[in-house]
Amino acid sequence: MPFDVVVIGGGVNALTAASYLAKAGRKVTIVCPTDQIGGLCSRHEFYPGFTSPGILYDTSMFRSWVVDELGLKDHGLTYAKSTKTLAFGKDQHIILSEHIDETAEEIAKVSSSDAKNYKEMKAFYGKISGPIIQFLNTIPADIVDPQSSDLWSLFKRGFQLRKLGKKDMLEVLRLAPMAVYDWLDEWFENDGLKAALALLAVTESYSGPWSPGTNANLLIQQVSRGSSVKGDGLALVSALEKAAKSFGAHFETKAKVSAIQPGKGVDLEDNSFIEAKTIVAACGPKNVFLEMMDARHLSNTFEQRVTKFRTRGLCSQLLLAVNKAPSLVGNGEANRILIAEDLDSIERAFDPIKYDEVTSHPCLEIYLPSQEHNDLAPTGQAVISVLIHYTPYSLKGGWTGEAREKLCDNVIETLDNKIPGIKQSIVGKELLTPQDIQERYDLSGGQLCEGEHALDQLLVRPTPECSQYKTPFDGLYLCSGGSFPGGGLTGAPGALAVKMVLRK
Amino acid sequence: MIKFVSKPKTSSYDAVIVGGGHNGLVCAAYLAKAGKKVLVVEKRPLVGGAAVSEQIAPGFIFSTFSYVVSLFRPHIIRQLNLVKHGLQIIPMETTYNPIPGDKGLVRWADAGRTRHEIARFSQKDASLYSEFGLAMGRLSRFTKNIIDTTAPQPASLNPKELFKLLKMGKIFKNFDGNMRYLNVKLMTMSAIDFLQEWFESEPLLPSMAGSGIIGTFMGIRSPGTAYVLLHHYMGEIDGAYRAWGFSIGGTGQISLACAKSALSFGAEIITDAAVDHIDIKNGRARGIVLENGDDIKAGTVISCLDPNRTFLKMVGEHELSENFITQIKRYKNRGSSGKVNLALSRLPNFRDGRPGQHHLKGDITIAPTIDYVERAYDEAKYGEYSKRPFLNIVIPSLSDPSVAPPGKHVLSAFVQYAPYNIKEGADKWPDKREAFGNAVIDTIEEYCPDIRSCIIHKQIISPWDIEKMTGLTEGNIFQGELSLEQLAFLRPVAEWSRYRTPISKLWMCGSGTHPGGGLMGAPGELAAKTMLTEGGV
Amino acid sequence: MPIKSPFHQRTSQFCQSMNWKDWAGYYAVVSYDTNHEQEYFAYRHAAGLMDVTPLFKYEVTGPDSLHLLSRIMAKDINKVKQGQVTYCCWCDDDGKILDDGTVSCLSQDHYRVTSAEPVFHWFHQNARSLKVTIEDITSRFGILALQGPLSREILTHAAGGDIASLGFFKLIDSTIDNRRVTITRTGYTGDLGYEIWCENNDALVVYDAVMESGKNYQLIPAGLAALDVARIEAGFIMNGVDYFSANHCVINSRKSTPFELNLGWSVNLNRDSFIGQQALKKEKKEGSLWQFVGLEYDWDAYEKIFANFDLPPQTPAQAWRTAVPVYNKNGKQIGRATSGAWSPILKKNLALASIKTGNFTMGDTLHIEVTAEYERQLCPVTVCKPMFFNPDRKRD
Structure with a gap:
């Protein structure tokens, strides 16, 4: 029985795309390679009785217009009142949230001038956010082979930017290629604050805070952050799944695609065939073109470009099963923790991966899911997800048992320093290196954004032929984080790709 | 040789140029050629700024700082008759x-x-x-357009500016898709990432990438370093086979030729004359005051100094808005390199089994692996000079015997990285200088075990020394980092990228303006031409 | 500095004229004598021996060799049987020609490719996920081209095996003076001829043996200048002269396609996919922009141009390769002649040219620029197929 569209993948972008397509009246099936829907926010038991919430959790950049258009609120999606992040610096901590005044008050405890500047910086982002948000929520112009519509769209973007006024326009052009180090240095004095703001912006690409271009990522994050979904990534996936089903999308789990036949359908590993004229791939571009397609169908130029798309993983996940929930400073309201002393310590954590080594002082991004999801761990116990920045994809000497143990020890030590007693409470753990992440989630290089967020890879993502979700093959579209505007739980690639699909 | 005096002939000029760097001299020559009465004021006994040659040991002439001619604009050579005034550049072949x-x-x-x-x-x-060379040559047409005109102003609504943007857009449009894609990558990627799309082997990769980081405080893995690679392919479109060369008699000869050209057009140059400050009244520059108290009136004052020195020392914060001061203060100088100049009793033996010395005549790059160069940068980030630095060595005496006694040689090693702000504090450089020099010589020794026995005299220059000797803030040889946010219409700061300053009748013409550093002469020329067309002088 | 081929010791001994050039990074003899005429006539009347080592040589081995070559080459390599050599060209995605050369099939998983330019990276790029090894063997092997009507006799004398019945574009493994060689019946002179591959270490022995066998057949060493005349007579195109590899073209208009170079016969469109297939299919359907033709100068007119200056007709001493404009009757430029020569045996002035489609038919008279006594003149030329000399003995 043929479908109109088959969506490959099971993550947020796949679900978003499928929902939109089904809503538009297409007969859609999702083929999800694993038994759990959710992609990078899918569950798996990593220790008896303890379940991982997946790797990604931050939903603050999930587009509100997608929520509205798909009516996700009717499917159980609610927003959290406030999402607090506990940022540990050296001998200090700050609690950050999306509430500017509240955060400024927190910052004032470590620096009053930074508190003032924080408000100013937020005001500045607010002022310039218009054209940037618009840019991030539109099908990107093809700047490599521009048609007149692309030129018009570029002109419009330029005009919107110009409308900010000469001074702000020039400031946007100045700040985008900067290193976050320099930018934050211009605003703030407190090391812990700078590190907390920088950490999430630099870890999406092969870069540290000293790397030029990282400020563009900070800018994008700062202007697109809003409220988080209550229950984070898992709750978002469940709302999307319900929405997709309500529109009539069909689900096929544990279905691994072995080959794509553009315009015809997909072959599954169990030798079955799903017929569909349109294929929307919510998996990484390298997976699509280098693994699921016959090399002979790719032109040399295209194949080279896909091969050169940079997908170097730089982050590992350590899942901890603990027998008692960690006690945190600040009333335990925060369910995410950042540990990075200062910008240099992030840079120093980045340095070794260039030589395929790993730092002994990692920076950590911690998520405590059990507060929202009490089914992940037995009562009174908890799951902690720790993202370790940075770790190389291939470690010199290999990711041996010894190397993994050493990394875990370093992480747990760092953790125990900030959250005393956590070490004793650990009953089980699982470490996923970039190689493991690649293996488990089918992510090329274990790159969590399905492609580094470097400037060139944001402007033309992933290749000129595919920068507008179309591909050189009729009926095949891309909609993963490997497409504009990039990785993370934004729903934007999924939603924008569908616009392109429906345009045809 | 020309002798300079330290007293001006009169006390009033159409234009006074503060600083006799090569850009100041080029600017002076163009203004004088247009009939203006011009005075160049230089603090050191010799002109040239960072482009000087000095006899440090008897018979040995060192190009103290700048050591090769990179992209000196050929049309400047033609228009200012520089060859007549003694300029001779021989290309580096290897x-x-x-x-x-x-x-x-x-x-x-x-x-x-x-x-x-x-x-x-x-x-x-x-x-x-x-093939790579061809692609780069093609793309460098785009770059040439950027460095040979004043910076385009994207925020401007002036039709002329829009037309310029359009023209650049047209060049971009004329590229095929592949070239456009390459251009996007080139403008944003790191040198290594970009090169790794083509090549796989060491030492080719680090050696090519090395040219992307010279003079910057960035590593070969830092995004934004790829476009500098283009500079190496610009020679062809300039009509020359090679872009890089030595100036006969040392780099200082370029400055001297520019000075002679300026003099021939009627400009005046005084040396040993340090400027104390620029005389400003009611937001308008009126002239300069020398350290000896002499007052020189000028219709226009032009600073060839870096932006930091120009505004914070010569103008003074009280004359400027807070916003402008903030922008100037955050303008990154960050000296990152040093020099070690050696007078050698004989040619050192590279132990490479290669016959002859032909292969030593060009530049010798110590960058054996990608990791080697990147590690050198890593050390610098945290305020230490690289223990095993990236070196760009030249032995100009192999091409130009006039710079050393017969059979003897001068070796000049450009050293990266040597951060100005070492963690002990920049003023502790004098204590570290010797150790720094030794690290460089140790490095060379790994390739030429006999280097130490060849050394007759050595000159070690840290970025702190560069600042002390030339006045360049933080010893940055480009008068400010060549990072994307400090280039073109953002150099030195937004809205003041057209050689003008917030002070009326005060202009800039140094490397701190578009198109930036390197021995190009372009900022000086473009500043002069802009002033002449816009009635600045 | 160029490097020396394994035959250098001999070629330098014979090269009395000291007339050398750099061919792909190797020293190559332009002409052994100060005048190349002798060598040219050796190619056409007896035999000439030329060192063609500088050709780029690649070995492709492994189970997917055929797969790789059939993906790269415009010709269907599946049809090439063991012991066969084929001439082919290869293109980029847009169907623009990258280079031309020969593919020899030693066995179904062992091929040798020659090319004018380095193509290692191109082969390598297209070998993703294939079980194939590509090796640059340029500096491991020497090649001698033995060309001319008497080459068969000479080689039969010099080499083991059945040379006499070795067919056109066939190869055999053989021995010369007990050294292993591979002999292909190929060449660039458009005449009967062979090419002999040997390992570097055997090069001098093989060279001497061939020269020794050639003693009674007036075999002489011959150089590039003579070859250039011969290849123009045969209508063989040359990379870098008659066309430019797409990889080296700064502008698109400079690129060519196989159809535009009269190589359509070597393109097999209807088969499994190969690089450039789509574009070439389109071109086949829509027609080509250019056509590659031969031009024969009108001798009487040519003579007259010079006679006007009271001069005898001056023919070029060597083959020329600086392009000259070609005009139609109305004086509009419609193409360019890319190389040409005076053919000593045909007694004709010849040129190879690219002319815009639609401006002529075969047999038409066009005009080519000729300079006589520093003045530019137009000389009528007749358009013909680009093959002026094609003796039966080449294939027999």
Whole structure:
């Protein structure tokens, strides 16, 4: 029985795309390679009785217009009142949230001038956010082979930017290629604050805070952050799944695609065939073109470009099963923790991966899911997800048992320093290196954004032929984080790709 | 030789140029050629700024700081008759990457020979090398357009500016898709990431990438370093075979030729004359005051100094808005490099088994692996000089025997990284200088075990010394980091990228303005031409 | 500095004229004598021996060799049987020609490719996920081209095996003076001829043996200048002269396609996919922009141009390769002649040219620029197929 569209993948972008397509009246099936829907926010038991919430959790950049258009609120999606992040610096901590005044008050405890500047910086982002948000929520112009519509769209973007006024326009052009180090240095004095703001912006690409271009990522994050979904990534996936089903999308789990036949359908590993004229791939571009397609169908130029798309993983996940929930400073309201002393310590954590080594002082991004999801761990116990920045994809000497143990020890030590007693409470753990992440989630290089967020890879993502979700093959579209505007739980690639699909 | 005096002939000029760097001299020459009464005021006894040659040991002439001619604009040579005034540039033919215990890699002017050399390390790279050169040559047309005109102003609504943007857009449009894509990548990527899309082998990769980081406080993995690679391919569109060369008699000869040209057009140059401050009244520059108290009136004052020095020292914060001061203060100077100049009793032995000395005549790059260069940067980030630095060595006496006594040689090593702000504090550089010099010589010794026995005299220059000697803030040889946010319409700061300043009748013409540093002469020329067309002088 | 081929010791001994050039990074003899005429006539009347080692040589081995070559080459390599050599060209995605050369099939998983330019990276790029090894063997092997009507006799004398019945574009493994060689019946002179591959270490022995066998057949060493005249007579195109590899073209208009170079016969469109297939299919359907033709100068007119200056007709001493404009009757430029020569045996002035489609038909008279006594003149030329000399003995 043929479908109109088959969506490959099971993550947020796949679900978003499928929902939109089904809503538009297409007969859609999702083929999800694993038994759990959710992609990078899918569950798996990593220790008896303890379940991982997946790797990604931050939903603050999930587009509100997608929520509205798909009516996700009717499917159980609610927003959290406030999402607090506990940022540990050296001998200090700050609690950050999306509430500017509240955060400024927190910052004032470590620096009053930074508190003032924080408000100013937020005001500045607010002022310039218009054209940037618009840019991030539109099908990107093809700047490599521009048609007149692309030129018009570029002109419009330029005009919107110009409308900010000469001074702000020039400031946007100045700040985008900067290193976050320099930018934050211009605003703030407190090391812990700078590190907390920088950490999430630099870890999406092969870069540290000293790397030029990282400020563009900070800018994008700062202007697109809003409220988080209550229950984070898992709750978002469940709302999307319900929405997709309500529109009539069909689900096929544990279905691994072995080959794509553009315009015809997909072959599954169990030798079955799903017929569909349109294929929307919510998996990484390298997976699509280098693994699921016959090399002979790719032109040399295209194949080279896909091969050169940079997908170097730089982050590992350590899942901890603990027998008692960690006690945190600040009333335990925060369910995410950042540990990075200062910008240099992030840079120093980045340095070794260039030589395929790993730092002994990692920076950590911690998520405590059990507060929202009490089914992940037995009562009174908890799951902690720790993202370790940075770790190389291939470690010199290999990711041996010894190397993994050493990394875990370093992480747990760092953790125990900030959250005393956590070490004793650990009953089980699982470490996923970039190689493991690649293996488990089918992510090329274990790159969590399905492609580094470097400037060139944001402007033309992933290749000129595919920068507008179309591909050189009729009926095949891309909609993963490997497409504009990039990785993370934004729903934007999924939603924008569908616009392109429906345009045809 | 020309003798300079330290007293001006009169006390009033159309234009007074503060600082006798090569850009100041070029600017002076163009203004004088247009009939203006021009005075150049230089604090040191010799002109040239960072482009000077000095006899440090008897018979040995060192190009103290700037050591090769990179992209000196050919039309300036033509328009200012610089050859008549003694300029002679001989191209550097080879690039040599020594490897201890190996023949290393030499890239020659001869394509076939270069291919054979590269093939020792990678067949693939060898067969791609010339194609890469072609693609770069094509793209450099775009760059040439940028460096030979004043910076385009994207925020401007002036039709002239929009037309300029359109023209650049047209060049971009005329590229095919592949070239456009390459251009996007080139403008944003790191040198190594970009090169790794083409090549796979060391030492080819680090040696090529090295040219992307010279003078910057960035590593070969830092995004934004790729576009500098283009500069190496610009020679062809300038009508020359090679972009890089030595100036006969040392780099200072370029400055001297510019000075003579300026004098021939009627400009005046005084040396040993330090400027105390620029005289400003009611937001308008009126002239300069020398340290000896002399007052010189000028219709226009032009600063060839870096932006930091110009505004914070020569103008003074009280004359400027807070916003402008903030912008100038955050303008990054960050000196990152030093120099070690050696007078040698004989040519050191590179132990590479290569016959003759032909392969040593060009530049010798110490960058054996990608990691080597990147580690050098890592050390610098945290305020230490690289223990094993990236070196760009030249032995100009092999091409120009006039700079050393017969049979003897001068070796000049450009050292990266040597951060100005070492963690002990910049003013502790004098205590570290000797150790720094030793690290450089130790590095050279790994390739030429006999280097120490050849040394007659050495001159070690840290970025702190560069600042002390030339006045360049933080010893930055480009008058400010060449990072994307400090280029073109953002150099030195937004809205003041057209050589004008917030002070009326005060202009800039140094490397701190578009198109930036390097021995190009372009900022000086473009500043002069802008002033002449816009009634600045 | 160029490097020396394994035959250098001999070629330098014979090269009395000291007339050398750099060919792909190797020293190559332009002409052994100060005048190349002798060598040219050796190619056409007896035999000439030329060192063609500088050709780029690649070995492709492994189970997917055929797969790789059929993906790269415009010709269907599946049809090439063991012991066969084929001439082919290869293109980029847009169907623009990258290079031309020969593919020899030693066995179904062992091929040798020659090319004018280094192509290692191109082969390598297209070998993703294939079980194939590509090796640059340029500096491992020497090649001698033995060309001319008497080459068969000479080689039969010099080499083991059945040379006499070795067919056109066939190869055999053989021995010369007990050294292993591979002999292909191929060449660039458009005449009967062979090419002999040997390992570097055997090069001098093989060279001497061939020369020794050639003693009674007036075999002489011959150089590039003579070859250039011969290849123009045969209408063989040359990379870098008659066309430019797409990889080396700064502008698109400079690129060519196989159809535009009269190589359509070597393109097999209807088969499994190969690089450039789509574009070439389109071109086949829509027609080509250019056509590659031969031009024969009108001798009387040519003579007259010079006679006007009271001069005898001056023919070029060597083959020329600086392009000259070609005009139609109305004086509009419609193409360019890319190389040409005076053919000593045909007694004709010849040129190879690219002319815009639609401006002529075969047999038409066009005009080519000729400079006589520093003045530019137009000389009528007749358009013909680009093959002026094609003796039966080449294939027999």
